[in-house]
Amino acid sequence: MSFSTELIEAGTPILDHIMEHPFVKGIGAGQLSKEALMFYVTQDFNYLNEFLHADAVALLKSTSREDMQIIDNQLDFLLSSESEAHKNFCEVAGTSYKSLQGQPMAPTTKLYTNHMLETLKAGDLIDIIAAMTPCPWTYAEIGKKLVEQGKNTPDNVFTPWIELYADTADEDSGETPEQLPLFEILDREAPKYSRQRLNQAKRSFLESCEFEWDFWEQAYYQKDWQFLPGVKLPVGTTVKTK
Numbered sequence: 001m002s003f004s005t006e007l008i009e010a011g012t013p014i015l016d017h018i019m020e021h022p023f024v025k026g027i028g029a030g031q032l033s034k035e036a037l038m039f040y041v042t043q044d045f046n047y048l049n050e051f052l053h054a055d056a057v058a059l060l061k062s063t064s065r066e067d068m069q070i071i072d073n074q075l076d077f078l079l080s081s082e083s084e085a086h087k088n089f090c091e092v093a094g095t096s097y098k099s100l101q102g103q104p105m106a107p108t109t110k111l112y113t114n115h116m117l118e119t120l121k122a123g124d125l126i127d128i129i130a131a132m133t134p135c136p137w138t139y140a141e142i143g144k145k146l147v148e149q150g151k152n153t154p155d156n157v158f159t160p161w162i163e164l165y166a167d168t169a170d171e172d173s174g175e176t177p178e179q180l181p182l183f184e185i186l187d188r189e190a191p192k193y194s195r196q197r198l199n200q201a202k203r204s205f206l207e208s209c210e211f212e213w214d215f216w217e218q219a220y221y222q223k224d225w226q227f228l229p230g231v232k233l234p235v236g237t238t239v240k241t242k
């Protein structure tokens with residue numbers, strides 16, 4: 001079994017929970033609170049900035065042009081297409097993208113980005129990519145599955161979001177998720193490592209899968225700092241807690 005197949009098999013139960021999460025269900029149903037959408041965008045803006053840093057180090061640690069090209073495509077997607085997804089949420093929430101930038105990191109964002117950044121300091125390319133892969137993998141799967149469920153209807157306000165990520169599954173992977181470009185890097189790197197090192201990378205992949213679930217949870221319930229100043233949303237919205 002390839003390393004990527006092993007990761008996908010191990011991550012699928014968490015992906016199933018992500019598909020059942022009320023935020024993801026809300027994207028499918030075209031119904032989410034303004035607060036949840038805005039909180040998500042404030043945090044995802046922070047998350048993507050750190051993801052860009054992770055990409056920069058992954059690029060530095062790549063040795064083949066093939067790997068560099070994959071990372072370059074990812075950087076390009078992050079800097080251009082991904083803001084379209086944020087703008088879709090902002091439009092539905094009735095606010096501008098700019099108004100949601102420059103906010104503090106909420107606790108889960110900090111934990112998730114620290115998890116990725118930790119691999120940059122000590123890890124090899126395989127560790128960095130393992131921690132980063134659940135990000136494109138789970139979103140491509142969410143987009144693809146929501147399209148399979150027929151949720152990208154003309155009257156769903158989140159259809160642009162759904163189709164943007166469903167397209168990443170199409171373009172990048174063809175038929176099977178194993179072919180997502182980051183999985184290709186993992187499969188090329190895996191034979192160089194011992195089973196013990198691969199298990200570490202697998203653990204890191206699965207922690208990122210769980211953080212993906214947490215990220216939806218954080219936004220849905222606007223889970224913020226209890227005692228410190230936290231996220232401020234535009235006037236007219238109130239942050240609620242669970």
Ligand SMILES: Cc1ncc(C[n+]2csc(CCO)c2C)c(N)n1
Pocket residue numbers: 044047048051074077078082134135136137139140168212215
């Ligand atoms: C928390 C969180 N996780 C994943 C994504 C999706 N995403 C981020 S970067 C990227 C491109 C990588 O190829 C993709 C698909 C997100 N926006 N926010």
